[in-house]
Amino acid sequence: PRPALAGKAPLHVAAAADLMPVLPHLSRAFTKKSGIPVKISWGSTGEEALAIRHRAPYDLFLAADSVHPAGLAKAGYLEKKSLKPYAKGILVLWVSKKVLVAGKALPNTALLSRPEIKKFALANPRLAPYGRAALSCLRSKGLWSKLRKKAVYGNSLAQVAQYLRTGTSQAGFLSESQAMALAKSRVKGDFVALSPACHPYLTQDMGVVSRSKRKKEANAFEDFLMSPDAQGYLKEHGYH
Amino acid sequence: MRPIPLEADLLLSRERGLPSGGRVRLRLEKESGIVGICGPSGSGKSTLIRVLAGLPPRGTGVIRVDGVAWLDSDRGVDLSLSQRPVSCLPQGAVLFPHMNVRENLLFAHSLSEKQGKGRGSLARFSLSEALRRWTGTRTSPLPDRLRTLVERFGIGDLLGKGPGALSGGQTMKVALARAFLKDARLYLLDEPLTGIDPEGRTRLTREVAALLRERCAMALWVTHTPGELSPVADGMVALSLDQGSMDRTLGEDRPPAGFDVPFGRKVAEWRR
Amino acid sequence: MRPIPLEADLLLSRERGLPSGGRVRLRLEKESGIVGICGPSGSGKSTLIRVLAGLPPRGTGVIRVDGVAWLDSDRGVDLSLSQRPVSCLPQGAVLFPHMNVRENLLFAHSLSEKQGKGRGSLARFSLSEALRRWTGTRTSPLPDRLRTLVERFGIGDLLGKGPGALSGGQTMKVALARAFLKDARLYLLDEPLTGIDPEGRTRLTREVAALLRERCAMALWVTHTPGELSPVADGMVALSLDQGSMDRTLGEDRPPAGFDVPFGRKVAEWRR
Amino acid sequence: MIHSALSITVALSLSTATILSLMALPLAGWIVFSGGRASAVGEAILTLTLVLPPAVLGYLLLVAFSPESPPGALMARLLGHPLPFSFAGLLLASLIYSLPFAVGPVAQSFRQVPKGTLEMARILGAGPLTVFRKVVVPLSLPGIATGWILGFAHTVGEFGVVMMVGGNIPGETRTLSLKAYDDLLSADGQGGWEAILPLLLFSFGALLALNLVRRREASHAPDPTRG
């Protein structure tokens, strides 16, 4: 245990990497409002869940799904009553401009069969909820068995975005927030939302770490994220 | 009755460690003296030297020095190199390539000092050595013992040189001096004057003989110029090659043809 | 008028490549012959051999063989080792440790064949060599040239041994034979018989002299037993040490004390 | 064709280590024998791929291999398919990533070949290439073996680059190390052993065999003290 620097010591947030486009802004706003500094450890939800099981010194966990937080809460690593959904993610399909122009079409899942699309990317279904979502969406449309040969897997949405950015795959399944960030970084392409039509919204939960010594501050951050301002900001950036 | 200073009765072997080679017996009855060893290439001279030193390959038979058994195969006695009070100049002696001549000599000197004082002084020794290194080994005065040797072997000019910058003969002289930094009962010299000029050979032969007398020590000395060794040797052992084969049978009564060997029965003895 | 077979006028130097050492002049007026080199340790014999071979350190001055300038410092001529038709047995010659005696010899043999045929036959050569290796170098018959040499040097029994399993003298003989697998105009032999027994020395001295006559080649031969070389040498050059210092002044009129040198003015010339 | 993660890993790591050992010879030769300052810089550059986080290196390779980049397009035409997400791409990436591990020990071995041995070969008339082929390389076998081992083991364990460039496609580019990671995290830390165990056994066997062979071969290091 380090010496208590109660006022100065920052709130330590473990956040899923898909929050990279939004969380830095939100945490700055929170610090401005409350005077509590925040430091963020990025990682995949799975890795961070594992770290929390092994007593990582985090105070608050912002997951990219609801499965991991529920599991942690059940085992006592997160405070049950602090568990709440802070955002709902939207599954989208991104298709690169080249394909769209050639087919003079809007992005949709049927396009994936076209020969211009050599590879499409999704997050590893075993590790990432968006990968699972994409898989179940393709299955529900009966496309998966035809398309599985074209699929490549990233360990995270960020990696799927890398495949699209480098042009190594011509389509990919992302969250809307990642897709918006990708579009903003001048990667040429367009995307279409698949939630809730093809797959329900993806709930992202957060929870306070049981061993945390700064539960009050963690709760304050939770409350801040649930505030209309923060929720509005999330909506603007691709969350439902 | 005093024990015999040196007696050995050995079976040497080389191929795959199996005894198949030749038998050699030797005996020195003086407290201090030199036994010369000669014989054609491959007759086992270096092998004999190594067996006496306790270096591989191991021989079988008996080696007794001042009555102490260094090797007695029947009784399972076989002292290791470090248990035998020997110093050895192997054929093609190597200087430590990462030390210059001075450091090579100082290293050997410090080892012999450590040996003399025993294990207890290890800590003290290391400290003083560390100090010496801090103050700069290269310029600090040499210990007396070392300085004397350096003068006697005429290698004073070489102290600052690295082993790679020495001529063949210079290397040999330094290695010889280094071997004599160790105090030993028995010095094993494998062609110690090879590659040295005639004048140097004469001078060093005399020096080594004198050193041995002073230290009251014995030497086995392999040479290909037995005539040059004879003035100081107390005897000469001639090894020979078996007819046509390279295996050594070391048990001939007469020295092989081509050698002019002073075969001294007085102190060194060689017979079947 | 035929050009002089060998003449050299050199300034040797050792320390840091700066010319500071001694001057040596030598001259052989016969098509084929032996010039002996002797002198105390550190007098520059090996350095001379290396300079003539084109190995570092580079000397300054003139070397002319059959009228062709190998070295002419004033005109900026300095042929590299591979451009000089020399073979060389450096002091402390090394056998290739990863090849046994047969392979060592075959390697040298194949190199000299390649040289003879020139670059064009590289491809053909490699193929035949590869084939030879597949069929087992160890048992295939030796090329005639090689077999003859092996017999003359008496190393037939050693062919299957690795360099680590040879005695000092055996190593030397193999290295000497290997040096003679290369066809050269000038053989540079640095103490080639060191570590070999007297009988072997006599025999090999005769063999080498005969080889040189047959090949109509010259040799520079460093020795510490000039008396043994004199029967075959056409002359002897004696290098000397400067008073007290290790730098060589290679320009004395008389051989240094301690040498019994047959100083032949007829073919080899030595003067200030 | 669908291959098991084990067979992909075996194929990838064996071919990477072997190709690297061959590439290491000229590279280490240049570093050691060219003698110029250029080669010191070259050596430092070589080692640089080592300090890049694998995922970052993987990203850079992805950019370079992408069919949208000129070299990537060329390779795609030659191979008939784009480099990324293929075994060929994986192999190329592994080669780049593990190169310094194979070259370092080989260069070190080259440095320790005694100068006199090289000189002797030159004296007998061997050209630089022959000296290299017949003397330097055979005498450096221990270093080449060390390089092979390090290259091999490093490729077996590689994760970041393989994940980025290969796309983790089951049966094609999904190696044991990716499978082990997936199993470990998806089972929330309970699984993973089914993938890790064969990885460990296979590698342990390969390394042990090599070590034993190497020991039996003994060292050819010249021994100045004659017996």
Next chain:
Amino acid sequence: MIHSALSITVALSLSTATILSLMALPLAGWIVFSGGRASAVGEAILTLTLVLPPAVLGYLLLVAFSPESPPGALMARLLGHPLPFSFAGLLLASLIYSLPFAVGPVAQSFRQVPKGTLEMARILGAGPLTVFRKVVVPLSLPGIATGWILGFAHTVGEFGVVMMVGGNIPGETRTLSLKAYDDLLSADGQGGWEAILPLLLFSFGALLALNLVRRREASHAPDPTRG
């Protein structure tokens, strides 16, 4: 205290490489000179940490270091805080992870020390330890340097283990390689260079300096052909 990712990386990689080089001496000595089969097995085991995917190794270390395991509890008591998610834990994990890279080249160097040189030292009366200290180690400096470089570079680029054991905590366990990865993956994809560049420059400088020093020191390899 908050440290920059650069200073954490520098501290981690320099101390890992240096400690490893020291640890490598006895380990490589055991592997090379003990001669038993046990040491061949030992060498294979050592190399094994190499073939584990870093994240898996990181997980195993996390479990081992956890204050709930006996060794972890002991360390936690000694240090005053649990090992995981601290610099000390990071250092320990890096040591384990990079060990084979430091040991391999050192062992290879030890193997190439000529037997005659060792024998000569024994003849002059040196015990095994003195031989090791005064002959083997000084003659193996090139190999020790190669080991240091590989250990250093490998630690700088390490990602998976550092992520798992360190937890990517800014100012404490977040190294340049984690930062570079985060920046690279963060939405706009243009970043990452601010982290990668200092990484590259720092490493390049360190490696180049070492290479140049090593070259100037020249090799002490014995030269059988006397000049």
